[in-house]
Amino acid sequence: MPDTPRRRRLRASALLAALVLPGLGAGCGGPSGPVTLTVLATSSLTEVFGEMGTAYQQEHPGVRLRFAFGASPEMVDRLSDHTPGDVLVTADQASMAEAAGHLAGRPRTVAHDTLTIAVRPGNPRRIRSLRDLQRPGLRVVVGAGTVPVGRYTRRVLEKAGLTLRWSSEEISARAVLDRVRSGEADAGIVYITDLRSAGIAASSVPIPADLNVTAAFPAAPVQDSAHPDAAAAFVSWLLTPAAQKLFHKYGFINPPSPR
Structure with a gap:
């Protein structure tokens, strides 16, 4: 067939597509777009993770x-699903230990918390201490007794x-608060x-420091994650100054810096 101007234009267009389209895909995180990480987290992190998601x-x-988000045991149970997720964050070390066979790395404590007595607004029952709860x-x-809180x-x-x-036992701190x-x-x-x-x-009645405990919130990448490097990077980011500032903003206690 004769090499007409129209055929030359078609060949040039095909070559341009072959050169440009892969570059466009790479700029958006690969041919299928950005990586999506599923983070399974205790419900007590709902607000802070909402802001962290935007920052990250x-x-x-x-x-x-x-x-x-959900109770820590619920999040651990989800690791047995066909597509379990990429990162797990629980409200205590015991819950994380139950997930040990599903984790890709050593859990890292990303935040601490303490306890308080939640009462109805204005404290109408005049509760002043732990002893008053009797x-x-x-x-x-x-x-x-099977959940962190x-x-x-x-x-x-x-x-x-x-x-x-x-009068009742609940599956999470949020469930206790809702009651x-x-x-x-x-x-x-x-x-x-x-x-x-x-x-x-709700109002608060403080628990004295000498009677209180420190709650630890550990995080770890999930073994069956489809994006292991990205999952590990997010867990590491939770310990950066930017993330720790957000934890502090929402009332969490920052863990000591690793030595």
Whole structure:
């Protein structure tokens, strides 16, 4: 066939597409677009991770974060799914230990927290201390003994030498707080950061430092992650000054710097 001007233009267009299109794909994180990381996290991190997600994506435009929040045991159970996720963040070391066979690296503590007594707005039952929670007729809710906030609560009560008769046990600190906020309970023991998230919907009765405990929030990449390098990078980022500043903003205690 004769080499007409039209055929030469078609060949030039095809060559240009072969050269330009791969470059466009690479600039957007690869042919399929940006990497999406699924972060399985305890519900107590809902607010801070909402802001962290925006901050991280601004620093890493090739990575998108998708968060799934719930009780720590629920998040650990999800690791047995066909597509478990990429990063796990729990509210205590015991929950993370239960996930040990599903993790790709050593868990790193990214934040600390402490406990407080959540009461209804204005504290109508005039609760002043842990000992007041023993009063007859008081509806007190706590975390179940199989979840982080429940384990921490029992340690506090043991240090205080108290035995409580609670009205219910809940699956997470947020569930305990919801009982108080709805008026179904007069008091509950939750993380300070959860109490802060309630705003004016709940009040706080402090637990003395000598009776309180420090809650640790560890994070680790998931072994079956489709993006292991990106997952490890996000966990490392949680310990950077930028991330630690956001944790502090939401009331978390920054962990000591690694030596």
